[in-house]
Amino acid sequence: MLFDDELRALLQKVKTVAVIGAVDKPGRPVDMVGRALAAAGLAVIPVHPKRRDVWGLPTYPSLAEVPVPVDLVDVFRAPEHCAAHARETLDLAPRPLAFWMQSGIASPEAGALLAGSGIRVVEDACLMVEWRRLGL
Numbered sequence: 001m002l003f004d005d006e007l008r009a010l011l012q013k014v015k016t017v018a019v020i021g022a023v024d025k026p027g028r029p030v031d032m033v034g035r036a037l038a039a040a041g042l043a044v045i046p047v048h049p050k051r052r053d054v055w056g057l058p059t060y061p062s063l064a065e066v067p068v069p070v071d072l073v074d075v076f077r078a079p080e081h082c083a084a085h086a087r088e089t090l091d092l093a094p095r096p097l098a099f100w101m102q103s104g105i106a107s108p109e110a111g112a113l114l115a116g117s118g119i120r121v122v123e124d125a126c127l128m129v130e131w132r133r134l135g136l
Contacts, residue, residue: 021076022046030076082107
């Protein structure tokens, strides 16, 4: 995990978040986080292979199909899927500032793939919790 000053500096630059695994089922962590990020004023872009409308927003089947640059990729998928999403993230232009794996999710393989890319990697941390804790 980054030190608080590094994390705050990173998150202050974030305006657009792609949420991989987005679903709007009440009570699910991804639903709470997605709604909280939108309420905080961020542009939230849901990504899900089968859904077309999450949180009333256009939803894209993959990162490659998101039509705007994203600052942060927020992953709500099991660790075994993170490496594939890291590869997708590397193909984005411009590249995002960060690849964030939510609480309970860590992937050494994804971290290794992104090492040296300029994309910060955060594992096993809730973006919403950190955002609020840092007063953003």
